[in-house]
Amino acid sequence: MVSRMVKFISWGLLIFICLRPELAAGQAALNPKLVQAIDLEIEKNRAEMIKIRRFLHMNPELGNRELETAKLIASKLSSLGLEVKTGVAGTGVVGLLRGALPGPTVALRADMDALPIQELNTFPYRSLNPGVMHACGHDLHTTIALGAAMVLSTVKDKIRGQVKFIFQPAEEGLPPGEEGGAALMIKEGVLDNPPVRAIFALHVWPELETGTAGYASGYLMASSDNFILIVEGKSAHAARPQEGIDAVVLAAEVITNLQTIISRALDPVEPAVLTIGKIQGGTKANIIAEKVEMEGTVRTLNESVREKIPVLMENVIRGITKSYGASYSFRYERGTPPLYNHPDLVQAMLPVLEGALGPDRVVAVKPQMVAEDFALLAEKVPAFMYLLGVKGPGQTSVAPLHSPYFNPDERAIPVGIRAMCHLVLSALEQQAALKGTTGSDHLR
Numbered sequence: 274m275v276s277r278m279v280k281f282i283s284w285g286l287l288i289f290i291c292l293r294p295e296l297a298a299g300q301a302a303l304n305p306k307l308v309q310a311i312d313l314e315i316e317k318n319r320a321e322m323i324k325i326r327r328f329l330h331m332n333p334e335l336g337n338r339e340l341e342t343a344k345l346i347a348s349k350l351s352s353l354g355l356e357v358k359t360g361v362a363g364t365g366v367v368g369l370l371r372g373a374l375p376g377p378t379v380a381l382r383a384d385m386d387a388l389p390i391q392e393l394n395t396f397p398y399r400s401l402n403p404g405v406m407h408a409c410g411h412d413l414h415t416t417i418a419l420g421a422a423m424v425l426s427t428v429k430d431k432i433r434g435q436v437k438f439i440f441q442p443a444e445e446g447l448p449p450g451e452e453g454g455a456a457l458m459i460k461e462g463v464l465d466n467p468p469v470r471a472i473f474a475l476h477v478w479p480e481l482e483t484g485t486a487g488y489a490s491g492y493l494m495a496s497s498d499n500f501i502l503i504v505e506g507k508s509a510h511a512a513r514p515q516e517g518i519d520a521v522v523l524a525a526e527v528i529t530n531l532q533t534i535i536s537r538a539l540d541p542v543e544p545a546v547l548t549i550g551k552i553q554g555g556t557k558a559n560i561i562a563e564k565v566e567m568e569g570t571v572r573t574l575n576e577s578v579r580e581k582i583p584v585l586m587e588n589v590i591r592g593i594t595k596s597y598g599a600s601y602s603f604r605y606e607r608g609t610p611p612l613y614n615h616p617d618l619v620q621a622m623l624p625v626l627e628g629a630l631g632p633d634r635v636v637a638v639k640p641q642m643v644a645e646d647f648a649l650l651a652e653k654v655p656a657f658m659y660l661l662g663v664k665g666p667g668q669t670s671v672a673p674l675h676s677p678y679f680n681p682d683e684r685a686i687p688v689g690i691r692a693m694c695h696l697v698l699s700a701l702e703q704q705a706a707l708k709g710t711t712g713s714d715h716l717r
C-alpha cells in the first residue's frame with residue numbers, strides 16, 4: 274500500500290505538471306474541425322454500431338468463453354488497419370492504432386463477457402443463448418470501444434501517439450480453477466509495448482439519463498472479497514440439546530456479531546459492507562444441526578479497512594465458537610481492490626468530458642459498493658472510469674444491472690463513442706505537447 278501510495282503521488286505530480294499547463298492555456302477543447310470530423314464519422318457509423326450491439330446482445334458468451342465476440346472484434350479492428358493481437362489472457366483482443374504523429378500511448382478498455390442469466394426481455398434482439406445474457410451492458414462497452422476505433426482510425430493523421438484498445442474477457446468472474454480477466458491481461462503485458470500512460474473505461478449506468486455521465490475523483494467502486502465460513506458443533510436428538518452443540522444457534526450468534534464489526538469496530542465514515550448471502554445447515558427438524566456453512570462478501574473503499582476486516586471477523590468467530598466448545602474453518606479470499614480514479618487525471622479530463630457531452634451533462638456521483646476488475650489496471654497506471662447514462666428520456670424506472678430485464682438505451686452508444694474519442698485525443702495531445710512529441714518514456 275505504501276509503495277502504491279508513493280507511486281500514485283509521483284504519478285499524480287507528473288500528470289499534474291504535464292496536464293495542467295495545457296488546461297490553463299485553455300487547450301482542453303479539441304480543434305473544432307477535428308470535433309466535426311468525429312461527429313460526422315459517428316453519424317455515418319450509427320446504424321452499424323446498433324447492428325453490432327444487437328449482434329453481441331443476441332450472442333452473449335460467458336467469461337473466458339468469448340470466442341465469437343473476440344472473432345468479431347479482431348476482424349473489425351483488422352479491417353480498420355489496427356495492429357491486432359488475439360489470445361491475450363485467453364480470449365482477449367488488443368488493437369493498437371498508431372497515430373501519424375509521434376507521442377505516448379493511452380488505452381481504452383472494454384469488457385466482453387456476459388452473465389449466467391436467462392433474459393426475460395421480449396424484444397426481437399434478445400439473447401439467443403439460453404441462460405446467458407448481456408445483463409451488465411458489456412455489449413455496449415464493446416460496441417463503444419469498437420466505435421471509437423472506427424472513428425479514430427479515420428483521423429489517425431491527426432493523432433499524436435498510439436491508442437491501445439483493450440477488449441478484456443471475464444470481468445464478471447472466472448470459471449473455477451481458471452485464470453483470466455484484468456489480472457491475467459496485466460500479467461501478459463497488456464500495459465507494455467508500448468507502455469500505457471493513462472487508461473480510460475466506462476460502465477453503463479441505468480440510474481443516469483442517456484446523454485449524461487457520472488464521475489468520481491478517487492474511489493469510484495469498492496473492493497470485493499469473498500469468504501466461506503463453516504461452524505461445526507455436535508449433533509444430538511432435538512429434544513436433548515444438553516448432549517449436543519447446536520451449530521444453528523452458534524451460527525446465529527456468529528452472524529449477529531459479525532455485523533457489529535461494521536457498526537462498532539470500524540470508523541463510521543469509512544463505508545464497509547459485510548453480507549452473508551448463503552447459509553446452509555442441519556439435516557432434519559428433529560436433529561440438532563452439526564454443521565452450518567456460510568458464504569459471504571466484504572466490500573470496502575479503503576485498503577486499510579479492507580485489511581482489518583478479516584482479522585476482526587476471525588476474532589469474533591474464534592471467540593464465539595470457543596465459548597460453545599465448537600470448531601470452525603474460515604477461508605477469506607481477497608478479490609478485486611477498490612477502483613481508484615486518479616484525481617489529477619480526473620481533474621484534467623473533466624473539462625474534456627464536459628466539452629464532449631455538455632457542461633450540465635456531467636455529474637459527480639457517490640462511490641458505489643459494487644466492484645470492477647478495472648481496479649487492477651487502475652493500480653498500475655493512472656485511470657479514469659466514468660458512468661455512462663443509459664436511462665432513456667422520460668423513463669422513470671429502468672431495470673438494474675444484472676437484472677433479466679436490463680435494457681439500456683442504445684442512444685447512449687454514440688454518446689459513449691464521442692466521450693471516449695474526446696478523452697483519448699485530449700489526453701494524447703496534452704501529454705505530447707509537453708514532451709515535444711518525442712514519445713519518450715519519461716512519464717513512466
Ligand SMILES: [Zn+2]
Pocket residue numbers: 409445674675
Ligand atoms: Zn456486472
Ligand SMILES: [Zn+2]
Pocket residue numbers: 409410411444476
Ligand atoms: Zn459490468
